[in-house]
Amino acid sequence: MGELNVYGVYVPILLIQAVLAYLLLRVIMRLLDRWMAPDWVPMPNIFYLGVFVMLLWLVHEIFIFCQF
Template sequence: MGELNIYGVYVPILLIQAVIAYGILKVLMKWLDRLVANDWIIMPNLFYLCIYLLLLGVVHWVCLFL
């Protein structure tokens, strides 16, 4: 990993990946909220946390191998 220097401010690469994963999660939540409303998902907060961690792993993996 490393940092990205943006106008003298060092930004960790993992922070950028976390923001990308969060953006993807917000898009997915629009579709997943329908499942929550229909009671297909019991604990939505825990479910969203797991989906976020999965997305963060995927984004990290993609950034490593591109």
């Protein structure tokens, strides 16, 4: 995908996508924490890691689709 030049500092596009996916994850975590029953997910950290990876893939696909 490349990088973005911000005042002489090159920022990778994947970093921007990861930050957007993390912000979406924080919103989803707040919603899921309210709705999930206690101990419904045995290892919530691994569950949220999987959700983050799926969100990162989704944000990446949106960036690719909007590029063309």
